[in-house]
Amino acid sequence: MNGLVVRGPGTRALLWSLLVAVLVLYGFPFAYLLLTSFKTPLDTIAVPPTVLPQHWTTANYADALSRDGVVPSLINSTTTAILSTLLSLLLAVPAAYGITRFRTLPGRVFIMGALVARMVPPVAIGIPLLSMIRALGLIDTPAGLAIAHTTLSLPLSIWLMASFFEAVPDELDEAAVVDGCGRLTALWYVVLPVVTGGLAVTAIFAFLASWNEFLFALLLTSVRAQTTPIVIANFQTQFGLDWGAMTALAAIYSVPVILLTLILQRHIVAGLTLGAVKG
Amino acid sequence: MRRVDDRTFATLLMAPAAVFLAVFVAWPLVRLVVDSFFEISPIADGPRSFVGLGNYLQALRSEEFTGAAVRTAGYTALVVTAEFVLGLAAALLFSLLGTRSAVFRTVFLYPLMIAPVVAGLLWRFLLIDNFGIVNELLSRIGILPGADAIGWLSNPDIVLFSVAIPDIWLTTSFMTLVIFAGLQNVPGEVIEAARIDGAPAVSMLFRIILPLLRPVIAVALIVRGIDAAKAFDIILIQTRGGPENASQTLSLLIYQTMIRFGDPGLASAMATMYLVVMLLVATIAVWFIWRPGAVRQ
Numbered sequence: 001m002n003g004l005v006v007r008g009p010g011t012r013a014l015l016w017s018l019l020v021a022v023l024v025l026y027g028f029p030f031a032y033l034l035l036t037s038f039k040t041p042l043d044t045i046a047v048p049p050t051v052l053p054q055h056w057t058t059a060n061y062a063d064a065l066s067r068d069g070v071v072p073s074l075i076n077s078t079t080t081a082i083l084s085t086l087l088s089l090l091l092a093v094p095a096a097y098g099i100t101r102f103r104t105l106p107g108r109v110f111i112m113g114a115l116v117a118r119m120v121p122p123v124a125i126g127i128p129l130l131s132m133i134r135a136l137g138l139i140d141t142p143a144g145l146a147i148a149h150t151t152l153s154l155p156l157s158i159w160l161m162a163s164f165f166e167a168v169p170d171e172l173d174e175a176a177v178v179d180g181c182g183r184l185t186a187l188w189y190v191v192l193p194v195v196t197g198g199l200a201v202t203a204i205f206a207f208l209a210s211w212n213e214f215l216f217a218l219l220l221t222s223v224r225a226q227t228t229p230i231v232i233a234n235f236q237t238q239f240g241l242d243w244g245a246m247t248a249l250a251a252i253y254s255v256p257v258i259l260l261t262l263i264l265q266r267h268i269v270a271g272l273t274l275g276a277v278k279g
Numbered sequence: 280m281r282r283v284d285d286r287t288f289a290t291l292l293m294a295p296a297a298v299f300l301a302v303f304v305a306w307p308l309v310r311l312v313v314d315s316f317f318e319i320s321p322i323a324d325g326p327r328s329f330v331g332l333g334n335y336l337q338a339l340r341s342e343e344f345t346g347a348a349v350r351t352a353g354y355t356a357l358v359v360t361a362e363f364v365l366g367l368a369a370a371l372l373f374s375l376l377g378t379r380s381a382v383f384r385t386v387f388l389y390p391l392m393i394a395p396v397v398a399g400l401l402w403r404f405l406l407i408d409n410f411g412i413v414n415e416l417l418s419r420i421g422i423l424p425g426a427d428a429i430g431w432l433s434n435p436d437i438v439l440f441s442v443a444i445p446d447i448w449l450t451t452s453f454m455t456l457v458i459f460a461g462l463q464n465v466p467g468e469v470i471e472a473a474r475i476d477g478a479p480a481v482s483m484l485f486r487i488i489l490p491l492l493r494p495v496i497a498v499a500l501i502v503r504g505i506d507a508a509k510a511f512d513i514i515l516i517q518t519r520g521g522p523e524n525a526s527q528t529l530s531l532l533i534y535q536t537m538i539r540f541g542d543p544g545l546a547s548a549m550a551t552m553y554l555v556v557m558l559l560v561a562t563i564a565v566w567f568i569w570r571p572g573a574v575r576q
Binding site for chain 1: 281285288289290291292293294295297299300302303304305306307308310312314347369371372373374375376377380383385386387388389390391393394395396397400401402404405409410414415416426448462465470505508509511512515516521526530533537545546548550551553554556557559561565
């Protein structure tokens with residue numbers, strides 16, 4: 001720990017109360033979403049609004065899940081995100097290994113290229129991508145959408161994996177190669193087991209990029225492959241402003257990934273801050 | 280079996296990802312730029328005619344485009360500044376409190392996992408006229424004279440600020456975590472020495488801590504700046520760019536020009552200019568403040 005820590009008890013008490021206030025404010029919006037999802041329709045739009053439900057009910061959840069397309073959309077979201085995560089890792093792991101281990105000029109050019117790809121606004125490539133995915137016969141399928149989502153997650157995955165590989169000493173795989181391993185075998189059996197934490201972080205970010213994505217899902221799917229963010233957004237037009245069912249579905253969609261985050265939080269913090277701290 | 284040399288092996292490893300990005304990112308960009316010189320009928324395989332720079336001139340002459348460009352810059356500056364100030368404050372707070380505050384950093388993580396669509400809808404609900412809880416609570420503690428005193432999303436003068444709130448809420452945590460991690464690497468002796476010299480807290484922050492954190496802050500600002508400039512769904516879901524286009528940023532304008540008004544050529548010209556400016560700004564920022572890889576040599 002560094003010298004920033006304050007020791008005076010009075011100041012510490014003040015800072016702690018400040019922290020609690022900040023956390024309450026920061027946590028309130030999502031807490032209010034959860035509370036609203038347990039309100040009755042009348043409570044939801046009551047004037048003046050109340051923080052706590054007057055009558056607790058799970059009707060919104062039953063309502064949201066029983067609507068057309070909601071359950072299939074959850075399946076689609078999961079399928080698309082898993083496909084995109086696998087594709088992203090499959091492409092990023094060898095690429096990042098090639099960039100960090102051999103330090104060739106093409107490698108340096110490529111990692112800068114990946115950074116440029118990260119800057120491209122999705123709206124700029126959306127329409128050309130639409131006609132390409134259509135030409136491949138993958139329009140309105142999880143596979144087609146997963147390809148589009150991988151264009152978003154791949155650059156970040158390459159950067160993350162490259163920084164994790166940097167942390168592994170070169171001697172490790174060199175020793176394996178000297179011992180007679182092929183270089184691919186060394187990557188698979190010697191290097192990858194050392195960076196499983198990094199793989200997990202990269203996988204989570206690739207998964208979230210797809211899970212939470214909206215624009216490509218809007219352009220590339222219509223009925224069969226529609227993902228849940230589109231369905232949530234449609235709640236407001238198709239059925240009037242239906243906040244009860246919307247908050248329930250938003251909770252169903254968000255709570256699992258938030259729990260996953262809490263479980264894996266130490267790894268995620270490492271992944272988020274790694275590149276920055278090294279740079 | 281003949282072994283390939285290291286250079287070839289490295290290239291083979293990179294090839295699949297490079298081909299993927301070339302096909303699904305670079306090629307669409309080429310088509311975007313080509314399309315920007317044509318007048319294109321929105322129906323599939325409809326007629327197209329070469330118009331040279333016509334689409335560019337049309338975009339630059341329209342107040343919609345220049346307005347959206349200004350709003351995008353304003354939105355990005357607002358989001359990044361707010362996140363930086365709040366993120367730095369939170370990171371300092373966590374650092375001042377030491378290891379025992381570690382558990383609470385977790386609470387800071389959770390908005391990062393929430394879909395922008397959900398965040399946008401949630402804040403629209405919190406800020407909605409009539410039954411929005413924010414105005415209700417603000418008026419109850421006496422900050423606002425009444426629950427209908429501010430029309431967050433209906434007043435064109437402040438709507439660009441209001442639509443930025445969920446974006447700031449979602450990713451201030453990113454800024455906090457990155458700056459916090461950077462703070463952990465500030466050598467304790469430096470702080471200790473300054474403290475013994477009796478340096479006041481404010482000058483310690485601006486003279487010692489912030490300069491030491493410069494590379495970390497640069498990365499965080501660039502990453503967030505790029506993302507904020509691309510903001511689409513979070514604004515679309517709150518206001519669809521309204522009222523009176525007051526929250527219409529470039530992403531929304533390009534999308535609407537393409538889909539709703541069926542003018543792919545004009546939309547492509549707008550997107551090309553948007554992309555070129557963004558790449559220029561980001562490249563300059565990366566080159567001069569960050570220089571990735573430079574530390575390794």
